Amino acid sequence: MDKGQLPKAYEFHDVEARIYSFWEETGCFRADEQSKKPAFSIVIPPPNVTGQLHMGHALNNTLQDILCRYKRLKGFEVLWVPGTDHAGIATQNVVERQLAQQGLSRYDLGREKFVEKVWEWKAQYGGYIIKQLKRLGASCDWSRERFTMDEGLSRAVRIVFVKLYEEGLIYRGTRMINWCPRCRTALANIEVEGEEIPGRLYHIRYPLADGSGELVVATTRPETMLGDTAVAVHPEDPRYRDAVGKKVILPLMNRPIPVIADAYVDREFGTGALKVTPGHDFNDFDLGVKHNLELIQVIGEDGVMTQEAGAYAGMDRYECRKRVVADLEAAGFLVKIEDHVHRVGHCYRCKNVVEPMQSLQWFVSTRPLAERAMEAVRDGRTRIVPEKWEKDYFQWLENIEDWCVSRQIWWGHRIPAWYCADCGEVTVAVEDPDRCGACGSPNLSQEEDVLDTWFSSALWPFSTMGWPEKTPELDKFYPTSVLVTGFDILFFWVARMMMMGLHFMKDVPFRDVYVHALVRDAQGQKMSKSKGNVIDPIIMMDKYGTDALRFTLTAFAVQGRDVKLSEERIEGYRHFVNKIWNATRLVLMNVEGASLLDEIPQKPDRLAHRWILSRFQKVVQEVEEALENYHFNQYAQSLYQFFWHEYCDWYLEMIKPDLYGDDPKARLLAQTISVYLLRNVLLMLHPVMPFVTEELWQKLPGTQGSIMQAAFPAVEMGRIDAQAEGEMGLLTGVIGSIRNIRGEMNISPAARVEVVCLCASEKDKALLEANDRTVVDLARLKGLKVALHGETAKPRLAAGAVVSGVEVYVLLEDVLDFEGEAARLQKEIGKLEKELAGTSRKLSNEDFLSRAPGHVVEKEREKAQRLGEKLEKIRHHWQRVEELRRNAAQSAG
């Protein structure tokens, strides 16, 4: 690639595509499991194979990519394992919807044909999100891309299932589970989202069988009354003491059911009498077991009322609710209906209301596994960052319930269990058996259900590295260094990987878990298609470039707070990309053909060099510290501040005379150092802005190959130069004060003015004299005169300021606006007086003097003195201006 030439603007479209192929072709992303370098590894949270890249993915993968690219530059052997998840229910839904358009259901095709169709669909569209990840710049080792239904991973799933079964940690049993009537499958408890919705509380009369009265129950789900098998009251509730042990007649069904007493009943809720439906409610189910109640299933798996619902059989559950209420009212059983907000469980995939029901399913006994998962975090083998998430992690694991892992769908890992038609025994095996393990009969049929997708995801950190084989990858890269993920899957995924990793690898799956926030819109609302507030990362990359999008997400990735994103912010950070481009352009224009110095002198004679080199060291430290601690926003902001406001605004402006000038030594030094810094800033920016930094890197002199193969800058403590930073403070202060006067006095930038600086010390005087060219250029002066106090008379017709003891006078001669200057000084005096008053108050406080630490008091004294001196000088100048103002007013009048 050509060195030293840069188009006027950054054309990111061409550059991004070209550079990504370059990286792939040169094998920059490939991890070497034989490498002697220290290992750094990450497994990607596998996106759904059906998925489209959204902002959550963009944030998640940008952060991972930053860590991977940073660690490569720091000399680590980096493995980032990519891949996708088969997303059982979601993917099946997509293909079923497609079939529905042709008027077909999956049952029309049959299992085998349907699964084939899904594979076809996957082959056609499944790689889409991978392409999008590449577009984002993700530096994954694509040669190791995995899919949860790969042969190897499927085998791992089988082995894990069989092993857990043999260990008694997987069992099949009849339990209450959550059922999604839309997806027609059981769900794990955490796959149900409770959502508050406005509903109604129906008060229904249940007459006592002996005619001695009635009980009124309150329910939000009147249709379930058809399956009631008891009414429960609190044993100490005086209202119902007499009814306990009696029977009531269930309205509409005319079935006698018992009145039972149980302390579970909340006396405050409703009427204090609870209808009990063990078939369709978790709590009622427990009551039913405890009181030996009959369980009647009135709602079927399709959400339609069963034969048990009598006259209501065949009705949809919501239709049935309406009919039941109408019938109750007609028969005089309905007391009243109240508005009532309550929580209702929804399927996390399809958002339909789930139905609790009893069902025969496969479960994982999670308690023993959970114990070790907690242990590992407690003793620090795995660290969760930010720490506050540990609490949620522990709380969930402490209250964990058995995990329902069977799903009544077709797309997924079919459970490796076979039922014998002859003896009824179950054979669970890794290899498909041809005979029953119990009786030897060949009449076997495999379990129809598949496993929860999260079952295979839980194995991801080791299954992707070749487990159960003992692979060099596992040796080198397990446990992984860090898992980067959103808090929404802390339980679904992270906790389960911990359990499986510890059980099967005998070690944690990752050292750190970095939990990042959700991406929301500018108003803090969750992005969703229905709200129409989705910002599509692909569109943003098209409009502003990938680097701008990545930098924006990073700059807003503050620990513990959601990322509120708007297009304006991305647009804003595009300006930063542009700034980098143009600064590089400036430097390149001025170094063409130069043979730069091999080394940078320890103490360059120009202040600007010493200062920027000192600042640079501190920024390297800041950046490292930020990245090592996952303070991504700080990482982005340190570099933004340094590059734009120090390197560009001050340093480059200060060395322009050297770059343009004809002093060959000064020129070479400025060329060398500006290039050196640029190279290193690009290196530090590379993890977050991979494309533009690679493009510019290759244009810079002194670079070879890809920026990805270079080394991160090392901190050189010896270059930290407090004196240079202090001197620079005075210099920028003086320039700033002149600019301030120009701005406030409305002096045209074109007008060159004369400035006199009166210094309190020889040191300050020497400093300003040595850097007079800088002051003249950056403050746009005609000339600068530097003198000691008392050496020259104070200028009369001038606007003035005081900076660190230096009196700065901008000579305005006949154009001085006395009114304006007097007002400006008044404002300044007011500020100083206020500040001084605060300091004086402290210093006159005996308690402060006696109790505050010495250095704090000393600092306050210095401040008071500094302010006092400054105030005196400004006041003095103001008096002189006032005098002029009055004289002018007189002569005018």
Added chain:
RNA sequence: GGGCGGAUAGCUCAGUUGGGAGAGCAUCGGCCUUACAAGCCGGGGGUCACAGGUUCGAGCCCUGUUCCGCCCA
């Protein structure tokens, strides 16, 4: 009902052992100064939600209140 987090400039947010309230964007004023108008220079703008407490000193620590968000039942 239980738990957690948040409230700082118009907006979005930093603020790491308690000791001079900051940034970006927006806004206002002035500039096409030969890297960049996607830019440069300058200005204005905050009772740090409220009420107490601890302390010489509180945005920061403690207690309570209000509002917002999330998780769990």
